[in-house]
Amino acid sequence: MDITEYTCDVLVIGSGGAGCKCGIVASKNDQDVIIVSKGLTFKSGCTMLAEGGYNAVFGYVDEADSLQLHILDTLKGGAFLNDLHLVHELVLESPKRLIELESYGCLFDRQEDGRLNQRAFGGQSCRRTCFKGDQTGHEMMLGLKEEVIREGVKTHSEVMITKLLFDESHSKIVGAMGISLADSSFVVYHSKATVIASGGCGWLYPVTSNAVQKTGDGIVMAYDAGADMMDMEMVQFHPTGMVAPKSRRGVLITEAVRGEGGHLINTDGERFMINYDPREELATRDIVARSIYTEIQEGRGTEDGGVYLSVTHLPEEQVQTKLHTMVQQFKDVGVDIINEPMVVAPTAHHFMGGIRIDGNCESNVKNLFAAGEATSGVHGANRLGGNALADTQVFGNIAGVQSSKRAQETELENPDESEIKAEIDRINGIWSEGTFNPEDIKNEIKEIMWNHVAIVRDEEGLLKAQDELNALEEKTKDMNVKSFKEYNNNLITALEVISMIKLAKLIVESALLRKESRGAHYRIDYPEKNDKEYLKSFVLNKNGEVSTIKRGLFDD
Incomplete structure (x- = not known):
């Protein structure tokens, strides 16, 4: 059995804006970093595709703008379902992180007097969105790529991480494993701290702006490891x-x-x-x-x-x-x-649900951090345009700092070998001449989500989606994955659809729990917002437990 092994201090899963920022910061803190990506490094994330801009309070166009206004706009836009602490971090830190981007070589549009230009974006009371024409994300990735290279951060392209690895006592994450897309060989990463920055899940739907890699793998990996999932019904x-x-x-x-x-x-x-x-x-x-x-x-x-x-x-x-x-x-x-x-x-377009993190970007699973669209909390029920690019830099920075600190105080530990064997057996078990084509199942998932769990929802449709997803889950046990090893798209698709169904079912479960309309979640059978009963986030985990977190201006 071919297994390639790597060792690092900080493992970053995802090479978009959040992943690159995290890797840069961890490297500057003297940590050995590996950034691993399912697609091509720097090119397979959604940051590269982002066009409109980056929100930061400078007041260069509208002098009346303030940090308080940006906070309030973000909370109003998120229908007050936001984690207030994370909103404060986003707003307070985003100007500093933009200046750092400029130090990496990013060029943002400026006014005639040389100050940054800022444009109007939806839901905002002032013009605070900094931009580079309509290529802002692309410009950011050019600068981040250059800084990753200057820092000497190691990058691994076309490796699909499929499982987070625990130590032998199952008390903390000590790495991850997956497969190489080039030859389907197994890859194991040993790390002191692991950061998920793998983005969202737009390809749960047939019509999406997302990069093709965005099937929610990182979120599901965290869920399988025991991480709490929050606000899963909120799809923008x-x-x-x-x-x-x-x-x-x-x-x-x-x-x-x-x-x-x-x-x-x-x-x-x-x-x-x-x-x-x-x-x-x-x-x-x-x-x-x-x-x-x-x-x-x-x-x-x-x-x-x-x-x-x-x-x-x-x-x-x-x-x-x-x-x-x-x-x-x-x-x-x-x-x-x-x-x-x-x-x-x-x-x-954007998934507001995902891994619940604290102010240090750490999940409830020790040594597992997360940043960017894979996380939940900062955007609440609906993200303001321009806040996502800021999110990548603010929380990528925090994840880089905090994962570095954790790595500095942690010794490398061996993973539970039985977990590695079980994952190898699981993936090898998918190699079969079964009945169902994984690509067909993937398309069925998209249609179910589009028909029943999209812009407008109701209980009848959500229950139907639940039944249809359960039926599809049975089909995944009998998929036709041909046995050639090199660039096996069928195998990758098969692994994706298993994760996609899990994620889709979590979205449906949370959408059924929220019997109101709030932000991106619109229930035609409950068309009004109900602050009295539903000003709270739903938190799900793999044990089937459901808890809530009260929200509003004075959340915990």
């Missing part, structure tokens, strides 16, 4: 994704389009957002997504199932300079957005 649908052609369906159309003054228009020629919210196009994402959904459902959508997003009324220079990526993105499919509208519809 970005209001504006591409509709056509089919190959581009779901590809993100940045909120910067609306931030720069774009108008949403139905097929009656009506700018309809005023009917739903006085903030119009700059309402929070949950409201805009539901408004577009309603327009389409009530027959005011396009033939291909969208509405129009227009910037034709804006100066051409503004569109060309501030929305350059959007111009090119639509030019590639034969649409000139300077002279004709885009067609848009909601797309699965």
Whole structure:
């Protein structure tokens, strides 16, 4: 049995914005770091795809902006389901972390006087979103990549981590294991501290803006290790994704389009957002997504199932300079957005649920830390645009500091060998000429989630989803995974669908528990928000226990 083994102080799973920041900080704290990624290092995370901007209070455009306003906007946007301590960390630290990005070489747009430029984003009372045109995440990853290389951090691409490893007493995490995508050989990592920064799970849905690797593997690994999962029902649908052609369906159309003054228009020629919210196009994402959904459902959508997003009324220079990526993105499919509208519809975008962490980014499992979209708490029931990129840097930084401290006070310990053997046996057991194609099962998961657990939900649909997911879980025991070893996509897909079903079932369970509508979670059978009974987060774990955490301005 081929097993390749590596040893490090800090193991970081995920190479997007949070993972890279964590690795940089841990390395600067004299720790030996390995960053491992299921896809290509630096390129397979969602940070690279993020377009709109990074929220930080500088007051360079709106002098009235303040830390207090950013905190309040974040809490209002999250329907007060946020962890207040984490919100404070996000808001207080995000300006410092942006300045660090500039020290890595990132270039953000500036005003004529040389100060950072800032644009308007939905749900925010001031213009506080810093940006690089509509390529902000890409610019951040360029700088983070350079700093990772300067620090000499080791990176491993195309290794799918499948299991976190405990010590022999099962009291703490001492590493992780998985398989190489190149030849399906097993890889074991020994570490003093482990950080999950593997992102979200947009590919639970057939229409998503996420990178193709985002199937929630890291979240499920933590769940299997005993980590608490929180706010699992909260899945954000970005209001504006591409509709056509089919190959581009779901590809993100940045909120910067609306931030720069774009108008949403139905097929009656009506700018309809005023009917739903006085903030119009700059309402929070949950409201805009539901408004577009309603327009389409009530027959005011396009033939291909969208509405129009227009910037034709804006100066051409503004569109060309501030929305350059959007111009090119639509030019590639034969649409000139300077002279004709885009067609848009909601797309699965960000997961507010995930691993529950404390202020040190540590889970309830010793030596297991997490940062970025794999975690829960900071965004509550709905994330504000611009807070995700800040999240990666603020909590990537904290995870880097705290995992380093843990590594400095911890000795390397051997994992429980029986766990390694059990995981090898599990994966080898998937190699079979079974009945069901893993890719077909994956598509069935997406359709179940889209039909029953998407923008609008009800108890009947959620219960149906539960039954259908249980049936799919049985199919995973009889999958057809051919026996060739090199670049075995069927094996990777089979491992993904096992995790995806677990994650989908947790989302459904939590959605059934929340008998109200709050943020991204909209129950048509319980359409009102109910603070008296449901101003609380639901926490689930693998033992089947359900607990709650009271929320509001004075949460614990």
